[in-house]
Amino acid sequence: MEEQVIGYRPRMTDAGVRPTHTVSVINEKGETKQVEIAGELPLTIQVDGHEIVTLMTLGTQPELLALGYLRNQRLITEIENIESVRVDWSTESVSIQTKDGTGGQLQEKLTGRTVTTGCGQGTVFSCMIDGLYAVKLQPIALRQSQLSRLMKSLAPYNEIYRSAGAVHGCALCSDGNVEIFVEDVGRHNAADTIAGKMWLERISGRNKVFYSTGRLTSEIVMKAALMEIPAIISRSGITHMGLHLAQDLGMLMIARMKGDKFLIYNGQEHFIHDL
Amino acid sequence: MEEQVIGYRPRMTDAGVRPTHTVSVINEKGETKQVEIAGELPLTIQVDGHEIVTLMTLGTQPELLALGYLRNQRLITEIENIESVRVDWSTESVSIQTKDGTGGQLQEKLTGRTVTTGCGQGTVFSCMIDGLYAVKLQPIALRQSQLSRLMKSLAPYNEIYRSAGAVHGCALCSDGNVEIFVEDVGRHNAADTIAGKMWLERISGRNKVFYSTGRLTSEIVMKAALMEIPAIISRSGITHMGLHLAQDLGMLMIARMKGDKFLIYNGQEHFIHDL
Numbered sequence: 001m002e003e004q005v006i007g008y009r010p011r012m013t014d015a016g017v018r019p020t021h022t023v024s025v026i027n028e029k030g031e032t033k034q035v036e037i038a039g040e041l042p043l044t045i046q047v048d049g050h051e052i053v054t055l056m057t058l059g060t061q062p063e064l065l066a067l068g069y070l071r072n073q074r075l076i077t078e079i080e081n082i083e084s085v086r087v088d089w090s091t092e093s094v095s096i097q098t099k100d101g102t103g104g105q106l107q108e109k110l111t112g113r114t115v116t117t118g119c120g121q122g123t124v125f126s127c128m129i130d131g132l133y134a135v136k137l138q139p140i141a142l143r144q145s146q147l148s149r150l151m152k153s154l155a156p157y158n159e160i161y162r163s164a165g166a167v168h169g170c171a172l173c174s175d176g177n178v179e180i181f182v183e184d185v186g187r188h189n190a191a192d193t194i195a196g197k198m199w200l201e202r203i204s205g206r207n208k209v210f211y212s213t214g215r216l217t218s219e220i221v222m223k224a225a226l227m228e229i230p231a232i233i234s235r236s237g238i239t240h241m242g243l244h245l246a247q248d249l250g251m252l253m254i255a256r257m258k259g260d261k262f263l264i265y266n267g268q269e270h271f272i273h274d275l
Numbered sequence: 276m277e278e279q280v281i282g283y284r285p286r287m288t289d290a291g292v293r294p295t296h297t298v299s300v301i302n303e304k305g306e307t308k309q310v311e312i313a314g315e316l317p318l319t320i321q322v323d324g325h326e327i328v329t330l331m332t333l334g335t336q337p338e339l340l341a342l343g344y345l346r347n348q349r350l351i352t353e354i355e356n357i358e359s360v361r362v363d364w365s366t367e368s369v370s371i372q373t374k375d376g377t378g379g380q381l382q383e384k385l386t387g388r389t390v391t392t393g394c395g396q397g398t399v400f401s402c403m404i405d406g407l408y409a410v411k412l413q414p415i416a417l418r419q420s421q422l423s424r425l426m427k428s429l430a431p432y433n434e435i436y437r438s439a440g441a442v443h444g445c446a447l448c449s450d451g452n453v454e455i456f457v458e459d460v461g462r463h464n465a466a467d468t469i470a471g472k473m474w475l476e477r478i479s480g481r482n483k484v485f486y487s488t489g490r491l492t493s494e495i496v497m498k499a500a501l502m503e504i505p506a507i508i509s510r511s512g513i514t515h516m517g518l519h520l521a522q523d524l525g526m527l528m529i530a531r532m533k534g535d536k537f538l539i540y541n542g543q544e545h546f547i548h549d550l
Contacts, residue, residue, distance in 0.1 A: 165512030237440030
């Protein structure tokens with residue numbers, strides 16, 4: 001449905017905060033130094049006045065994070081049903097107003113909570129799992145030359161990580177180019193923020209590649225699948241359940257990507273060694 | 276209270292699973308290789324038949340993880356109240372039986388859920404926050420020479436990380452020695468597993484140092500505080516809220532620990548540069 005209704009956007013605040021803070025530290029020599037650290041703020045998501053969850057986030061794109069969270073959790077299915085997205089840091093909350101007042105029925109969906117894994121872990125509700133089984137990924141062929149171009153395109157990103165560390169970066173990429181790059185203290189938040197932007201701007205995940213600096217755990221593979229992205233790449237490692245999901249979903253999975261080195265964990269039939 | 280009742284232990288299974296799996300991958304040259312990946316299993320915690328949460332874990336010490344989770348969340352206050360801890364991987368669950376059937380009253384405590392940050396993130400219930408305010412940390416003095424010894428003692432650990440990556444390690448340390456070291460796909464799980472062992476064996480966190488390979492976010496600082504550990508060290512960075520909590524709690528906070536280099540973010544008055 002989305003592609004047909006390009007025009008509509010909910011009314012949204014633009015309440016992003018600066019991602020880093022300068023603090024004074026003492027090093028091993030006893031010298032005082034000024035260093036940057038990453039922000040971390042609680043953001044409580046409320047739909048039609050009903051509290052859904054509180055996320056800990058860098059806070060740079062809270063509106064897109066809230067949208068993407070609701071989208072990836074399949075708590076709201078149509079962007080056209082969202083009237084407004086208002087972030088108020090004084091109450092550390094984002095208030096989403098729907099047109100049909102669906103917020104009242106969300107409570108029953110908020111059962112079967114799963115606390116997911118490690119870096120970029122989050123909370124998965126059963127309705128997200130149901131959404132996952134509805135996903136049919138369309139495999140893409142990825143060339144090693146594209147992958148190599150993509151790694152070069154990604155090099156300039158990860159700004160916050162370079163200055164402050166303690167964040168993860170996720171990217172939506174197409175044919176060697178970075179379309180969206182988001183960093184957050186929670187890798188799951190970075191993925192959800194990308195999903196929010198994709199939802200808002202009707203960007204399809206098909207023929208795209210999802211990149212993460214962090215590990216490919218079950219949750220990140222799930223989120224990529226919910227965004228209909230058929231290929232996932234990480235600089236880091238993977239978990240057994242992340243691999244199982246990628247296998248079930250037919251997702252191309254490449255990890256341990258460092259420079260020109262990488263390992264293909266699943267979907268090698270969709271990968272072309274052309275270098 | 277704990278110190279007074281050394282003897283009692285709940286009846287427990289010993290259902291730890293092997294942490295890694297060997298899988299076949301294709302590298303950048305098109306060569307097939309065998310590599311290790313970290314396990315990731317869902318474990319649903321049930322207390323007196325009431326479902327509390329599902330964690331994604333490496334699964335090596337599920338009984339201690341469940342105990343530590345309940346302990347750090349302040350859902351059960353006395354180990355003596357726990358009759359048995361039974362893990363059954365066929366149902367991916369751990370069943371905790373209490374003596375007073377407190378499980379029935381836990382549901383109301385399971386409100387005000389917060390999904391915490393990034394690496395080792397988890398879910399924090401309001402009752403945990405209340406527990407946090409009850410904590411009074413007793414500051415310890417840490418010498419640079421002790422810290423240097425500690426780093427040498429930690430070097431041989433992180434086995435799973437070295438073979439498979441995708442895990443974090445946490446340790447309870449005292450005067451340069453590693454008392455407990457736990458790795459998990461979720462850093463919060465590693466911390467909770469340590470808390471479970473401390474609870475079971477009546478090990479106090481006072482005069483101890485908590486070490487993590489991962490970032491010091493608000494959640495990890497909270498967990499260390501709930502274990503009454505007055506000093507926290509990380510090889511990685513910190514977040515702004517992690518620092519704020521350490522400041523409020525008077526916790527010695529050292530991060531970016533690499534070899535003999537490190538940065539003191541809080542509590543330098545408790546640190547002695549003796550090298």
